[in-house]
Amino acid sequence: MITLDDVAQKAGVSASTVSRVLNNTGRVSDKVREHVKNVIEAMGYQPNSNARALASKRTEVVGLVTPNISLSFNSVLASGVSELVQQRNYKMLVTNSYNDKRNEINAINSFRAQGLENILVHSHALSDRELVALATDIKGLVVINRFIKKIAHRCVWLDNVEAGKVAAEYCLNRGHTKIAMMMHKHQSNDDKRRIEGITLALNEKGLSVNPDAILYGKGGEDLGRKLAKQLIESELEYTTVIAYNDLIAAGALNEFQDQGIRVPEDVSIIGFDNLFICTLTRPSLTTIHHPICEMAKYAANLSINLVDAETETNKDTHLFLPTLVERDSVYAIQ
Amino acid sequence: MITLDDVAQKAGVSASTVSRVLNNTGRVSDKVREHVKNVIEAMGYQPNSNARALASKRTEVVGLVTPNISLSFNSVLASGVSELVQQRNYKMLVTNSYNDKRNEINAINSFRAQGLENILVHSHALSDRELVALATDIKGLVVINRFIKKIAHRCVWLDNVEAGKVAAEYCLNRGHTKIAMMMHKHQSNDDKRRIEGITLALNEKGLSVNPDAILYGKGGEDLGRKLAKQLIESELEYTTVIAYNDLIAAGALNEFQDQGIRVPEDVSIIGFDNLFICTLTRPSLTTIHHPICEMAKYAANLSINLVDAETETNKDTHLFLPTLVERDSVYAIQ
DNA sequence: CTGAAAGCGCTTACAG
DNA sequence: CTGAAAGCGCTTACAG
Numbered sequence: 075m076i077t078l079d080d081v082a083q084k085a086g087v088s089a090s091t092v093s094r095v096l097n098n099t100g101r102v103s104d105k106v107r108e109h110v111k112n113v114i115e116a117m118g119y120q121p122n123s124n125a126r127a128l129a130s131k132r133t134e135v136v137g138l139v140t141p142n143i144s145l146s147f148n149s150v151l152a153s154g155v156s157e158l159v160q161q162r163n164y165k166m167l168v169t170n171s172y173n174d175k176r177n178e179i180n181a182i183n184s185f186r187a188q189g190l191e192n193i194l195v196h197s198h199a200l201s202d203r204e205l206v207a208l209a210t211d212i213k214g215l216v217v218i219n220r221f222i223k224k225i226a227h228r229c230v231w232l233d234n235v236e237a238g239k240v241a242a243e244y245c246l247n248r249g250h251t252k253i254a255m256m257m258h259k260h261q262s263n264d265d266k267r268r269i270e271g272i273t274l275a276l277n278e279k280g281l282s283v284n285p286d287a288i289l290y291g292k293g294g295e296d297l298g299r300k301l302a303k304q305l306i307e308s309e310l311e312y313t314t315v316i317a318y319n320d321l322i323a324a325g326a327l328n329e330f331q332d333q334g335i336r337v338p339e340d341v342s343i344i345g346f347d348n349l350f351i352c353t354l355t356r357p358s359l360t361t362i363h364h365p366i367c368e369m370a371k372y373a374a375n376l377s378i379n380l381v382d383a384e385t386e387t388n389k390d391t392h393l394f395l396p397t398l399v400e401r402d403s404v405y406a407i408q
Numbered sequence: 409m410i411t412l413d414d415v416a417q418k419a420g421v422s423a424s425t426v427s428r429v430l431n432n433t434g435r436v437s438d439k440v441r442e443h444v445k446n447v448i449e450a451m452g453y454q455p456n457s458n459a460r461a462l463a464s465k466r467t468e469v470v471g472l473v474t475p476n477i478s479l480s481f482n483s484v485l486a487s488g489v490s491e492l493v494q495q496r497n498y499k500m501l502v503t504n505s506y507n508d509k510r511n512e513i514n515a516i517n518s519f520r521a522q523g524l525e526n527i528l529v530h531s532h533a534l535s536d537r538e539l540v541a542l543a544t545d546i547k548g549l550v551v552i553n554r555f556i557k558k559i560a561h562r563c564v565w566l567d568n569v570e571a572g573k574v575a576a577e578y579c580l581n582r583g584h585t586k587i588a589m590m591m592h593k594h595q596s597n598d599d600k601r602r603i604e605g606i607t608l609a610l611n612e613k614g615l616s617v618n619p620d621a622i623l624y625g626k627g628g629e630d631l632g633r634k635l636a637k638q639l640i641e642s643e644l645e646y647t648t649v650i651a652y653n654d655l656i657a658a659g660a661l662n663e664f665q666d667q668g669i670r671v672p673e674d675v676s677i678i679g680f681d682n683l684f685i686c687t688l689t690r691p692s693l694t695t696i697h698h699p700i701c702e703m704a705k706y707a708a709n710l711s712i713n714l715v716d717a718e719t720e721t722n723k724d725t726h727l728f729l730p731t732l733v734e735r736d737s738v739y740a741i742q
Numbered sequence: 743c744t745g746a747a748a749g750c751g752c753t754t755a756c757a758g
Numbered sequence: 759c760t761g762a763a764a765g766c767g768c769t770t771a772c773a774g
Contacts, residue, residue, distance in 0.1 A: 077767055089745085089768080090769080094743095103743060103744090122768065126769075127458040128462055128752085130750085144701075153478035409751095412752060413751075421760080422760065423751090424753085425759090436759070456751050460751080462767065
């Protein structure tokens with residue numbers, strides 16, 4: 075391994091100077107700078123990032139804690155972070171939390187033990203108050219996909235009320251008034267906000283949500299299948315179901331069809347997220363696009379700026395808007 | 409931030425001793441060990457991993473470079489690595505290469521700049537010779553999903569010949585003799601090996617592969633659709649298509665059906681990988697299971713052991729076997 | 743503009 | 759079994 079001292083010696087300058095050209099900091103004459111750069115290039119020198127981190131007290135790494143990177147939503151999120159991070163010459167550390175609070179905390183602590191302040195959390199397990207406490211402690215902590223008022227400028231979130239509204243309005247416009255929902259409960263209360271939006275849209279038309287038609291559970295495709303069964307066996311009236319995410323929607327879609335119920339002719343389904351699977355199902359899935367990749371990039375960038383004192387801290391709120399993507403799973407009754 | 413010296417002072421011992429109990433190294437009396445542990449616990453001390461890495465010249469991090477973590481195959485791979493890594497108290501750094509050779513090399517170099525030797529590469533862009541050179545340089549480099557003879561004990565790979573054979577035999581057993589293939593070309597030559605396996609199976613029955621029926625291209629679902637169109641417009645005879653992966657298979661499956669060609673009655677399709685999408689398509693996708701998660705865990709573990717001198721170096725070859733997962737996309741002609 | 747020196751928070755021979 | 763000291767490879771005031 076070749077060190078900064080080796081470079082300094084070879085270039086006939088001091089370590090300080092090499093460090094300065096490396097970091098583009100302090101004044102160095104153009105001549106010397108050029109020369110040192112050449113030597114660095116020639117020797118193929120790469121600074122040791124541990125030494126650097128130790129001495130400067132900052133690491134060029136962002137840590138991501140997310141439920142489970144093998145799930146599409148999470149992997150798209152991670153990919154967004156990865157892209158921005160590579161662009162800014164940072165690295166990305168990833169930890170799966172499996173939605174377990176202890177894991178989330180451990181992951182964050184282990185990042186901090188490294189002096190790492192750029193931490194992105196996509197958490198369903200920690201409470202608002204816990205996240206607020208962490209954010210106060212950790213300058214670069216950014217919460218993805220969740221809104222917490224007290225740390226609004228550290229949250230990169232989606233307008234879930236609007237999302238619910240958009241979904242419901244689309245259904246209403248196509249003649250659907252009896253809406254069932256398949257929801258997944260989380261600390262983040264996404265589900266509640268979406269239901270709120272759906273309620274708003276219905277109320278505007280003088281209609282209301284049937285609380286019995288809001289089904290809950292845990293899972294993905296399997297949950298969709300399970301709740302579809304539940305719906306089929308129930309006495310509920312519904313012409314469309316709004317699902318918490320695309321996986322649940324896809325599961326439901328298949329269960330309905332496997333039981334001889336046509337989608338969308340007999341029952342319509344609308345998903346959420348706009349994952350790649352939406353074009354794979356038959357019928358393809360109409361869904362709400364969740365700009366998770368953009369949000370991830372934005373969050374990573376925000377976190378880096380937050381820690382990097384030179385950049386002005388952004389006190390804005392970071393809100394993203396959902397959009398409807400029309401495909402074939404919602405029937406036009408009229 | 410609280411340091412090792414703080415702990416030492418509080419405990420009334422030297423830094424060396426604290427370090428020893430931290431690392432479970434050297435002799436420390438039970439009494440002192442106990443006491444120091446208590447102080448550590450009480451103070452909530454966490455060692456700085458940068459300092460540790462710098463002093464000891466080893467980092468407890470494994471770096472993964474993979475084409476694109478937003479794709480399911482890659483994310484399952486990453487998830488496997490993540491799981492093992494968490495288990496062994498390591499962390500995982502991830503970089504997307506987008507199948508670009510420069511990116512792969514840069515990622516590896518940036519890992520090394522950190523003194524990181526535990527590097528896992530899932531590469532389609534680097535040549536065998538380049539990987540061999542890297543492996544010689546980097547003690548803990550492990551190649552996932554590719555076999556290179558010269559560094560056989562550093563490769564964790566799947567028997568692709570067997571995979572092709574299994575797929576073809578399954579088709580043959582169901583009465584299919586005219587097999588088309590949708591392949592994706594890579595440096596790794598997976599495609600060639602699978603074709604070899606398919607050829608083997610056909611030859612055993614006195615049949616042979618029609619080279620014109622081997623279609624190539626780049627992409628996922630879109631490629632499947634494109635090649636399906638190509639197949640439909642061609643004069644080729646085929647009753648089944650073996651796809652390079654599930655995404656391609658799913659795309660083809662939908663294209664056929666969208667054009668009124670029934671799957672599997674008119675044409676059968678067999679995928680590869682056994683991703684979660686296999687149960688989402690209609691018909692569900694018969695496929696070859698690729699134990700990528702297990703392979704990822706195995707590879708991560710191998711890499712750690714390779715670097716960790718205390719563990720004996722494993723000179724074995726690390727071969728995994730594919731298995732067929734039967735679903736609904738292959739028709740029994742007889 | 744440039745260099746000498748101290749320091750970042752650990753680990754690890756070396757003594758004892 | 760335990761401690762003092764040097765060193766890991768950088769950065770960053772501090773002088774000049």
